[in-house]
Amino acid sequence: GENVEQHPSTLSVQEGDSAVIKCTYSDSASNYFPWYKQELGKRPQLIIDIRSNVGEKKDQRIAVTLNKTAKHFSLHITETQPEDSAVYFCAAKPGGGADGLTFGKGTHLIIQP
Amino acid sequence: DTGVSQDPRHKITKRGQNVTFRCDPISEHNRLYWYRQTLGQGPEFLTYFQNEAQLEKSRLLSDRFSAERPKGSFSTLEIQRTEQGDSAMYLCASTQGGGTEAFFGQGTRLTVV
Numbered sequence: 001g002e003n004v005e006q007h008p009s010t011l012s013v014q015e016g017d018s019a020v021i022k023c024t025y026s027d028s029a030s031n032y033f034p035w036y037k038q039e040l041g042k043r044p045q046l047i048i049d050i051r052s053n054v055g056e057k058k059d060q061r062i063a064v065t066l067n068k069t070a071k072h073f074s075l076h077i078t079e080t081q082p083e084d085s086a087v088y089f090c091a092a093k094p095g096g097g098a099d100g101l102t103f104g105k106g107t108h109l110i111i112q113p
Numbered sequence: 114d115t116g117v118s119q120d121p122r123h124k125i126t127k128r129g130q131n132v133t134f135r136c137d138p139i140s141e142h143n144r145l146y147w148y149r150q151t152l153g154q155g156p157e158f159l160t161y162f163q164n165e166a167q168l169e170k171s172r173l174l175s176d177r178f179s180a181e182r183p184k185g186s187f188s189t190l191e192i193q194r195t196e197q198g199d200s201a202m203y204l205c206a207s208t209q210g211g212g213t214e215a216f217f218g219q220g221t222r223l224t225v226v
Contacts, residue, residue: 006155034214043204043217044156089155099211100146100169103155 002027002094006104014112019080021088021107024072029095033066033073036089038106044089048075077109085111115139117218119205125224126195133191134221138207145188146215147180148204149173156204162188195225 003026013019025033034049050057050064050073057064061080066073077084087108091101118137126132138145144163148156159178160170164185174180177195182188192199202222206215 043219046214100158
């Protein structure tokens, strides 16, 4: 089955700086890669996603890049703000008809004032 | 509330007891998923339904776990003969189709004592 590795597990950045979180996946047939933000005690919420036929997608301060050859994708947050502090999860949807997402273990992003 | 709702929010049970959780998806969504999340980990896929058909089950879903979606609307997840290792947050999510945004519920936190 699919395996998703996520790094780093904790990331501390100064407010206003950029943050990058990286994930790798194992199933070359995976075709959908969402990123979720989960604040303490709350449900995971989608912040951005990318499909395997696209190399990059941007939404205001958030961008995701996908390298299918290397089987890795990254989340980029620019001009970080205190409200960006949360746990971020990457995920991959396997190919071959499977539909459940495989999640990484999460990155705890801390924005230092 | 038009989001995904789960009931109960919290459940404490003694080891060996049976428990049942309910999930009401977003009304126009035909796919419903169950995930389990333990502290410091990403959600782990358990099973999913398209309408009333259960199409995929993770090997994490032991024989003690059963899920139903009898009329293609709400779903129930039952755990029989609970064990301490079953303690986790059980999350439900729904989508309009595969490879689209999954909307999560607030989860049911199960504690087995």
